[in-house]
Ligand SMILES: Nc1ncnc2c1ncn2[C@@H]1O[C@H](COP(=O)(O)OP(=O)(O)OP(=O)(O)O)[C@@H](O)[C@H]1O
């Protein structure tokens with residue numbers, strides 16, 4: 110059965126989709142079978158980031174409404190054969206129950222090692238729908254106070270889901286500012302949010318321009334983190350994980 114990881118943030122535009130897709134690419138490069146599931150209804154752009162726009166014949170709502178089977182809605186990536194994407198519906202106001210989505214992902218689960226779930230920003234229905242499909246969470250934040258405050262609120266909601274693990278990815282880190290100590294360090298962010306940091310991703314033009322950075326050290330390390338044996342024991346910067 111696949112590991113189901115929701116990639117979420119609270120604040121918009123901090124890099125959830127970028128992290129979700131780049132993690133998927135790195136896992137697929139290691140031969141793992143990965144499906145990136147776009148659950149950001151209405152503002153979906155996993156297909157754009159992965160460079161497979163207009164390739165999907167069906168989306169997740171077509172599966173739910175019986176127009177196709179779950180695997181028919183998957184798009185195989187032309188460059189990474191074990192990487193697939195599942196398109197979300199383009200209509201944001203549409204009500205789709207968490208149970209219906211969960212059923213689709215459960216159907217796909219035996220075929221994959223990882224289902225990476227791209228969540229919408231915010232903490233409303235779309236967020237809960239995405240979170241309720243997962244058994245682990247990767248919380249994306251930036252070192253900025255506004256993003257961290259939202260991440261803190263999301264972290265406390267995620268704790269109520271009793272996930273197996275909640276990890277942090279700190280994105281858009283300016284190397285120069287980090288060197289000069291002008292922004293919070295990953296240890297400080299970890300201790301403020303009481304979660305382990307699994308990735309520190311620099312702000313780089315390559316993500317902005319190409320979306321996928323195949324040679325990214327940060328994403329390689331993040332993929333390794335998810336693949337490493339006994340990762341439950343490895344908890345860097347761990348401080349009172351389940352305590353509030
Ligand atoms: N590390 C980075 N370096 C440079 N640009 C980045 C980085 N991470 C993300 N970006 C850029 O920031 C923008 C927002 O990223 P992305 O769409 O992944 O965020 P998001 O959290 O999914 O947004 P939304 O909340 O709208 O879904 C994109 O233009 C993306 O290319």
Ligand SMILES: [Mg+2]
Pocket residue numbers: 125126127149154227228
């Ligand atoms: Mg997004």
